[in-house]
Amino acid sequence: MDIQLNQVGYTYGKGTPFEHRALKNVSLHIPYGSYIAIIGHTGSGKSTLIQLLNGLLQPTEGTLQVGDFKLPVKRQKGLQRLRQQVGLAFQYPEYQLFEESVAKDVAFGLKNMNVPQELISARVREALGLVGLDVAEYADKSPFALSGGQMRRVALAGVLVMNPKILVLDEPTAGLDPSGHHEILEMVTRIHREEKRTTILVTHSMEDAAHYADYLYVMNEGTVWMEGTPGEVFKDPVRIQQAGLELPEITRFIMRFNEMQAAVRPDLSPIPHDIFDTAVLVDELSRRMRKGGEGR
Numbered sequence: 001m002d003i004q005l006n007q008v009g010y011t012y013g014k015g016t017p018f019e020h021r022a023l024k025n026v027s028l029h030i031p032y033g034s035y036i037a038i039i040g041h042t043g044s045g046k047s048t049l050i051q052l053l054n055g056l057l058q059p060t061e062g063t064l065q066v067g068d069f070k071l072p073v074k075r076q077k078g079l080q081r082l083r084q085q086v087g088l089a090f091q092y093p094e095y096q097l098f099e100e101s102v103a104k105d106v107a108f109g110l111k112n113m114n115v116p117q118e119l120i121s122a123r124v125r126e127a128l129g130l131v132g133l134d135v136a137e138y139a140d141k142s143p144f145a146l147s148g149g150q151m152r153r154v155a156l157a158g159v160l161v162m163n164p165k166i167l168v169l170d171e172p173t174a175g176l177d178p179s180g181h182h183e184i185l186e187m188v189t190r191i192h193r194e195e196k197r198t199t200i201l202v203t204h205s206m207e208d209a210a211h212y213a214d215y216l217y218v219m220n221e222g223t224v225w226m227e228g229t230p231g232e233v234f235k236d237p238v239r240i241q242q243a244g245l246e247l248p249e250i251t252r253f254i255m256r257f258n259e260m261q262a263a264v265r266p267d268l269s270p271i272p273h274d275i276f277d278t279a280v281l282v283d284e285l286s287r288r289m290r291k292g293g294e295g296r
């Protein structure tokens with residue numbers, strides 16, 4: 001179930017005084033099973049782009065295809081099928097929790113599809129398991145009695161319960177403390193590895209994009225400004241800065257290290273700039289230290 005966008009554009013309030021062209025000429029191809037990050041400054045079009053993927057918005061220019069589903073469509077019929085396959089978790093998804101118990105909230109989407117109750121219970125258990133919440137402990141609790149991080153897990157379980165082939169997360173860590181932030185991203189990454197579905201992460205964090213995703217799209221003023229693996233994207237700091245973004249901290253460190261090393265020991269090889277994992281960088285530095293400055 002690949003995603004393909006051909007010259008897609010989206011204009012809000014077309015034909016009104018508030019008309020705003022939020023996306024233009026967006027062409028991209030996301031193969032099934034990819035782990036993608038979409039990054040870009042505020043207002044660059046990230047949320048607009050992902051709402052097109054499940055038909056919540058329809059392109060006002062160009063065409064889009066998700067699996068065999070093509071947009072725009074004239075009739076709303078059939079969009080339901082697309083929405084089951086593309087699970088979209090908005091920013092602060094816990095604001096949409098409303099049921100009296102965790103189990104009922106997670107079950108909401110399935111209930112609407114008239115799925116039999118026994119099947120619902122099994123799927124709810126499975127979805128809560130995926131987000132690391134024990135059914136026996138949480139099923140009957142009020143979602144409003146939980147911590148912020150737990151509420152977010154419940155909300156994500158409500159998306160996962162539909163078993164979407166494509167999981168799209170808009171800033172899933174917004175507003176969480178550093179440990180909640182880390183836990184949610186580790187969880188999303190684990191689910192991606194186990195389930196092999198396409199994962200699309202919208203994030204403001206260059207660190208997270210580089211560390212977790214295999215392929216990045218950098219949005220700038222409604223266009224795809226850059227795309228590639230983290231190594232490809234972050235090797236062009238000037239273009240990144242033109243998009244109003246910064247390099248990941250680890251990349252800035254490596255670039256500075258290489259500059260200083262080149263000044264004092266031009267004979268030594270630079271550290272590759274496509275290291276985004278601190279543990280890998282530490283290994284690389286200690287390997288160099290052990291070699292006593294041979295540096296290769």
Ligand SMILES: Nc1ncnc2c1ncn2[C@@H]1O[C@H](COP(=O)(O)OP(=O)(O)OP(=O)(O)O)[C@@H](O)[C@H]1O
Pocket residue numbers: 012013020021022040041042043044045046047048049
């Ligand atoms: N409902 C709307 N009506 C009119 N303009 C809108 C609407 N929603 C978004 N926009 C505008 O479209 C542009 C893209 O918005 P979008 O929400 O896609 O950006 P974003 O990259 O998700 O930003 P953020 O990082 O702040 O979430 C912005 O200029 C925004 O003001």
Ligand SMILES: [Mg+2]
Pocket residue numbers: 046047048170
């Ligand atoms: Mg947004």
